[in-house]
Amino acid sequence: MGEAAQMLTGNCAYHVDVEEMNEREALALLKSKLSSKVLHTEAEAAELVKTVDYMPLAISQVATNISINYPRLTIPKAIEKLKTPTQETNQLLEISLHETSRDIQRSNSIVKTWHLSFQYVRETSPSAAKLLSLMCLFHRQGIPEALLAGHYGEEAKTSEEIATLQPRLTWWRQIRRRRLRLRRRKRTTEPKAVAQEIKSDFEHDWRVLTDFTLIRTRIDGRQFDMHRLVQHTTRRWLELNGELKAWMKKYVAVISRSFPAPEEHDNWAVCQYLFPHAQQAVTYRPEEAPALQSWGLLIQQVSWTAYTIGRYALAEELGRTSLKALEDTMDERSVVMLSALHQFGLVLEPLKYHRETETLFRRAFEGRVVVLGPHHIDTLTSAHQLGMTLNRQGKHEEGLAIYMRVVEGYERTFGPGSEETQSMLSGLAFSYTADGQYEQAEIFHRRADVVRKEQFGEESEDNQRLRGLALLLGMQGKFQEAEEIHRRVVETARNRSGLCSTETVKSINFLGEALAKQGKLEEAVELYGPVVDGYNDFDVKTREVALSCMQTLAEVLLEQGELEKAENIARQLIARREALIGADHVETLVSVHTLADILSQQKRYDEALVSYERAYVGTDLVCGAEHPDTKEFLNDFNHAKNHMLSWCGDSRVSSLDVKESGYVAAPPAMLAFQSPVPILI
The missing domain is CATH 1.25.40.10 (Tetratricopeptide repeat domain)
Structure with missing residues (x-):
């Protein structure tokens, strides 16, 4: 539209922007189109016009459909269909109903209207049509340019489809293809030229889609939005033309290449940013085994991201979907499959599905014993998780046997006095503490302490293990002794790292909880003051711990009145x-x-x-x-x-x-x- 205006006026200063319909105008249009028999509230009407983004044609069409089909079709039902498009949504938007104010020869279907636009874009700018085909598969808000430029230019066809087309090429097309291949080879030696060309192509395609108001550009110029109806009708157009599955396959490949490993803390921000777009891939399940396997691995990463950000129910749902795909395409004893079983067990832990979690960790453990060996670190990790799950179900005898196997494995792999073995012993002590098995917890704490002193001397102290011992003492009601240890840990952490370190803030949090349990509320409040005041000076990891301090502080102040x-x-x-x-x-x-x-x-x-x-x-x-x-x-x-x-x-x-x-x-x-x-x- 901008280019057309420029051609007509020759001067951008003469352009007049037609503002989008606002809510008041949209509600007025809706009321003028709705039959008087349609009962609704003001809130429902406002939600409907908002759902169609105040588009006049969409408002008119939906209102007419509601009026004709009422009471079987109400405003709330129409909103639900528009927000979660289905085949019924297609009927709602595709049926063309005549209005006296419009030329009878013009379609009143918003879907048909947009389909004409898509067809025109495809004929006049094929690459822009490809860009739109890829964009419509993203989450409709915040589509990043980085995942678009350079990813949509190739034909979205399988190699088999391309092979069947080759014999039909005329001789002049074959010559043209050879020339294009030679150009591509030349471009590979000029990466900067390639990047500039991709950038130039993307700018052109972006301008075409913007002129047709098929997309919107955010203020940063690097993220784009699509209205849900544009997104839905574009997918519908691809489906009608037999191209949807090919573009879905391409989309999964783009997201798979771009989505980082969520296990690494440095990737969390990127994972959270891409998370809505990666979730879209869940509904794009391919049929071929190789593609299905790649899709399953992507969904596994998305599940782990959901787990990392605390969305446990979603993580479970995605994890089950991923595991089913991997089980259908992979050997039970493959390293990747065993890792998937272990990870899904971790995902289920917060939901307390102990029996299913036990089955998953047992399958991972037994498989890793065969594939990796009994003393491989991954095998021992699965054994550790299996032992914890057994203990949580009260199967303490079997859990202890598994734990002793883990300790033996760590001692053989890393050495009896190694840091890894000490950490494992402390971890076991924490596990038993959490399960209320204080006597066993104390055994492992003391064993870890003996190993540490043998390795580093009598004067050596480890804050993490001391905290574990203090927590155990507190759970046994030995509050004074626990407080003394926590104070020692806080003092050591302050001297080593200062107040702004994660270790210090974590130690302060444990000490504050110990004070609160003894009713020393004023002292606890005073202790937490510097942490609250210094929050803005902390790094991201330390802030997470500081927020735990603030949680305890709020509870202490509540108890104080x-x-x-x-x-x-x-x-x-x-x-x-x-x-x-x-x-x-x-x-x-x-x-x-x-x-x-x-x-x-x-x-x-x-x-x-x-x-x-x-x-x-x-x-x-x-x-x-x-x-x-x-x-x-x-x-x-x-x-x-x-x-x-x-x-x-x-x-x-x-x-x-x-x-x-x-x-x-x-x-x-x-x-x-x-x-x-x-x-x-």
Whole structure:
């Protein structure tokens, strides 16, 4: 459109931008098109026009369809179909219904209208059509240029399809192909020229799609958005022309090449940024075995990313999908398959599926014994996880036997006095501590201590192991002895690394918890002060630990009755956790629940109920309904509803739409506070 305007006027100063329809205008158009018999609320109408992005033709078509098919088709049902496109959505958007204000020979179907645009773009600018074909498979918001330029230029056809086309080429096309191949060879010796050409081609194709308003460019100029209807109709066009599967295969290849290993901490920011786009690949399951295997490995990485950011229910769903694909294409005893079994076991751990987790770790362990040998580090890692799972189910005798096997393996592989063996012994002690097996935990702690002293001397001290011993003592009720050890650890960490180190902040957090358990609340508050004040000076890893300190501090202040201070800390905590790990992360939701407790103590029940609901709804989505935290948060939420109703009295109850216990929950989308998470490069 911009080029057409320039050709007509010859001067950009004469161009007049036609602004998009705003919400008020869109609602007015909707009401003029809807039949009077269609019952709806103002909120539903606003949601509908927002869903179609205030597009006049889309509003008109959807409103007409609703009016004709009401009450079988209502506004809420139309919104649902538009947000999650299906075959029914195609019918909703493709049926052309005549309006008196439009030429009868012109189509009133938004899909057909866009399809004409796609066809024109394909005929006049084939490479721009290819760019659009790839873009429509991404998550519709924040499509990065880096994953587009240079990835869409080749034909999205399989080698078999290309082979069948070759004999049909005329002689002049064959000559042209040979010339193109020679040019490509020349270009490979000039990488800078290639990059400039790709950049130039992309700029041209971007301009074509922008002129047709098929995409929008964000202010940074490097990310793009597509409206969900443009995305849906483009996919529909590819499906009708038999090209969708080929482009899906290309998309999976692009994401697979670009998605980094989420196990490495340095890749977290990139993984979180690409996560919505990688999730799209889940629905693009290929059929051929080699492609299916690559797809399964990609989904495995996406599952691990979901696990890393605390979205455990999604991680489980993706993990099952990935494992099924790998089981269909790989040998049970392949190294990659065994690694997948182990990783899926880790994904299920937070959900407490102990029996299934045991099966997965046992399969990984037994397979690795055969493939890698009994003393390989991966074999021992699977054995360690298997031992923990057995202990959690009360199978302590078998768990201990597995653990002793792990210790023996570490001693043979790394040596009895090695740092690796000491870490393993401490890890076993932590595991037994967590399972309440304090006597066994103490045995492994003492064994680790003996090994350390034999290796480094009587005066050597290891903060991590000392913390483990202090925690164990605290769990046994030996609070004074535990506090003394924690103080020693904090002092050592301060002297070695200063306040801004992760080690120091972690030690302070443990000491503060030990003080709180003894009722030394004022001392705990004083201890946490420098951590809260110095938050902005910490690196990302240390900030995560500092937020744990703030969580404990908020709880201590709540227990002290310092409700105003507790609220201030809790709100800081939520804001910082939303910025650092995301609004839907489990730890963020725990902070929201703490704020709800504080507000409830202040008798601000309306506000408390919103926070209780956000904590419950979010945890249910992330962890599932059977997770202990979900059950606890649901119980607190219901208790708060009943409390508020009894406090408000009959006059307030009448103003609430009765739903179960009488409170109408706000939509989860409003409660989740989907604030964008900054990319931490």
